[in-house]
Amino acid sequence: MIMAHRSEPLTQESEPMAGSGSLTLCVVEDHDEAYHAWKKAGFENRILVHFDAHIDFAWIAPTPETLLEQSSLSEMLATLHRTPFWRLTEKTEEERVHLGNYIHQAIRANIVREFIWVYPEDRKQAKQRRAVRSILETTAAFAPGLFRLTRATDAGYFEGQIYGRRFLALPYSAYRAYVPQEEALLDIDLDFFIIQSLYSRHYPYTDVRTPSFWLSPSEFVADLLASGLRYEFVTLAYSVEEGYTPLRLKFLGIELAKRLLRSLSEEEELHFEALKDLFRPSASGEPESTLRRLEEWIKVHPNDAALRFNLAMLLLERNDIPRAVTQYRKAIEDDPTYRTRYNHPGPALLELGLRGAARTSYDRMKQLDPHNPHYRLFELEMLIAERDWGQARLLGKELLKDGVDHPVVRTGLAESCLRLRRYQEAWDALGPEPPVSAATSRYETGYLWVKARVAERLDRCEDALACYHGLIRHGEHSPGLHRALARIYLRKRNFFKARRHLAKAIRLAVLARMSRWWRRKATWDSQTS
Amino acid sequence: MGLTDLIVRSGPKACERYARAPHVKWRLLEGRAVLIDANEDLFMHLNDVGSCIWLGLDGKKSVDQLISDLDNAFAVPSRRLRKDVLRFLRKLSLMELIGKVESPSV
Numbered sequence: 001m002i003m004a005h006r007s008e009p010l011t012q013e014s015e016p017m018a019g020s021g022s023l024t025l026c027v028v029e030d031h032d033e034a035y036h037a038w039k040k041a042g043f044e045n046r047i048l049v050h051f052d053a054h055i056d057f058a059w060i061a062p063t064p065e066t067l068l069e070q071s072s073l074s075e076m077l078a079t080l081h082r083t084p085f086w087r088l089t090e091k092t093e094e095e096r097v098h099l100g101n102y103i104h105q106a107i108r109a110n111i112v113r114e115f116i117w118v119y120p121e122d123r124k125q126a127k128q129r130r131a132v133r134s135i136l137e138t139t140a141a142f143a144p145g146l147f148r149l150t151r152a153t154d155a156g157y158f159e160g161q162i163y164g165r166r167f168l169a170l171p172y173s174a175y176r177a178y179v180p181q182e183e184a185l186l187d188i189d190l191d192f193f194i195i196q197s198l199y200s201r202h203y204p205y206t207d208v209r210t211p212s213f214w215l216s217p218s219e220f221v222a223d224l225l226a227s228g229l230r231y232e233f234v235t236l237a238y239s240v241e242e243g244y245t246p247l248r249l250k251f252l253g254i255e256l257a258k259r260l261l262r263s264l265s266e267e268e269e270l271h272f273e274a275l276k277d278l279f280r281p282s283a284s285g286e287p288e289s290t291l292r293r294l295e296e297w298i299k300v301h302p303n304d305a306a307l308r309f310n311l312a313m314l315l316l317e318r319n320d321i322p323r324a325v326t327q328y329r330k331a332i333e334d335d336p337t338y339r340t341r342y343n344h345p346g347p348a349l350l351e352l353g354l355r356g357a358a359r360t361s362y363d364r365m366k367q368l369d370p371h372n373p374h375y376r377l378f379e380l381e382m383l384i385a386e387r388d389w390g391q392a393r394l395l396g397k398e399l400l401k402d403g404v405d406h407p408v409v410r411t412g413l414a415e416s417c418l419r420l421r422r423y424q425e426a427w428d429a430l431g432p433e434p435p436v437s438a439a440t441s442r443y444e445t446g447y448l449w450v451k452a453r454v455a456e457r458l459d460r461c462e463d464a465l466a467c468y469h470g471l472i473r474h475g476e477h478s479p480g481l482h483r484a485l486a487r488i489y490l491r492k493r494n495f496f497k498a499r500r501h502l503a504k505a506i507r508l509a510v511l512a513r514m515s516r517w518w519r520r521k522a523t524w525d526s527q528t529s
Numbered sequence: 530m531g532l533t534d535l536i537v538r539s540g541p542k543a544c545e546r547y548a549r550a551p552h553v554k555w556r557l558l559e560g561r562a563v564l565i566d567a568n569e570d571l572f573m574h575l576n577d578v579g580s581c582i583w584l585g586l587d588g589k590k591s592v593d594q595l596i597s598d599l600d601n602a603f604a605v606p607s608r609r610l611r612k613d614v615l616r617f618l619r620k621l622s623l624m625e626l627i628g629k630v631e632s633p634s635v
Contacts, residue, residue, distance in 0.1 A: 064554040064565040073558050073574060080572060469568035496623035
């Protein structure tokens with residue numbers, strides 16, 4: 001159930017292109033797999049053109065070893081001062097690559113020499129420009145010595161330097177004016193076609209309740225050819241897992257992949273048009289004819305999971321449950337990836353804090369697939385959020401019994417047992433630490449917190465200390481963490497450390513109050529509007 | 530556990546041996562020891578004397594041997610050196626950057 005990093009992309013195809021070269025298209029699910037594909041292909045010193053609704057550049061803090069590698073003490077101190085993200089961890093930078101920071105690692109590993117981020121075009125250009133500026137300034141402010149912003153224009157063009165390498169951010173309409181002369185690495189995220197407004201309250205997701213797209217793959221490919229951009233290696237990420245691309249629109253990625261490699265047959269053109277028609281405003285006005293057309297297409301393509309899944313969703317909207325169940329079952333039979341946690345807007349809505357809407361979405365999907373472990377996991381999360389510890393404990397045990405071994409289950413069950421003062425049961429539920437991967441990193445902190453609290457209750461001071469230290473290595477610096485450490489050191493009679501942590505807890509609590517009115521601002525090199 | 534135990538944490542003794550904690554990453558740079566404790570997000574660099582003491586903390590030498598080595602290397606009154614070394618070791622021990630070696634290594 002956990003999306004661990006795959007060592008191989010979903011598909012990789014090479015097609016001869018007009019001219020001497022050939023095009024390699026690498027389709028991946030999570031976007032960070034693009035970094036592994038570039039590395040495997042041995043690219044160095046390239047220009048990266050990144051079409052995405054997200055910048056995918058976040059900082060990866062240096063490891064202790066990286067700091068100690070510096071040639072002089074002054075350089076080491078300089079590195080420390082220009083990297084305020086003070087998260088020393090045993091994990092290497094490579095191990096900490098995920099879909100939000102893989103471009104950082106590509107720049108650090110010298111794969112990328114110049115980074116061009118092409119962001120979606122929006123009708124409200126001023127608002128979009130402000131949103132992009134805010135994203136860039138927030139990122140740059142974390143390490144002003146490493147990310148310098150130098151230029152911004154009213155047309156939404158931003159220029160800067162990351163680790164001394166050129167960086168550009170451009171709206172889709174402007175990228176043709178900045179096409180590099182040399183061959184570039186082309187990197188596309190499917191959510192670029194779907195998430196249009198970066199200032200939307202749903203960002204970083206799209207408005208998940210009404211999935212639609214603002215740019216079609218055919219328009220994109222036509223623009224790409226007209227731009228004269230030279231590329232031989234393309235990475236295309238679906239980004240369904242994590243909720244950025246609604247599963248119903250995954251077919252756009254399939255269409256794009258085909259169009260990048262060759263021109264489509266008339267049959268294929270009609271097939272993709274039929275799917276795209278479902279998301280045009282006119283489709284909602286004629287539900288009957290839309291359903292009929294879709295059923296006709298299914299007769300022609302009986303094993304097309306995209307057609308069947310979209311039909312199932314439309315039937316579910318109309319409360320035609322038996323027919324929806326039939327279509328859904330056939331869709332997941334043809335393509336089991338459609339039985340993912342992200343096959344409905346629930347997880348994204350939950351991330352956005354829209355718990356009521358998320359519950360509605362889960363309840364609807366449960367009608368189609370009542371035994372889907374992902375939906376039962378959500379039930380557990382809801383019981384914990386509602387502090388129904390008794391029911392949560394029962395459901396957690398049931399899930400473990402059914403073989404659903406997920407960090408959420410273990411942590412949720414342990415939390416419930418802890419609240420019910422069943423400390424030993426909580427300890428047993430936690431089991432060994434979950435394996436580390438980019439996809440599970442966000443569960444690790446939750447796991448460590450619960451384990452530390454349970455260990456404290458069981459007087460396992462060293463275990464609790466190891467967990468709290470693990471949290472520090474994950475970048476946790478809350479007053480609560482330092483209070484807990486002070487408590488443990490007090491028990492260990494190390495008053496020196498207890499006092500230090502207590503002082504840190506107080507300092508952080510005061511700083512947290514002050515920082516409510518203060519936002520870190522990036523500095524610009526020139527006078528910029 | 531008595532009140533004395535609760536308040537006073539015993540300092541290093543002359544016959545004891547201390548070793549650098551395994552979780553502390555360190556390197557000698559420009560003659561000075563640079564220490565990083567990832568558990569506590571702690572970065573520190575020691576002065577010349579501190580670096581010499583740090584280098585001697587290999588778990589083989591006793592505190593007494595360490596002091597006599599330093600006595601030969603630095604022109605400092607012996608009593609003051611002993612006092613400073615013991616205070617420094619006590620601080621390193623409290624910060625859990627070093628640990629007492631229970632059995633003498635072979």
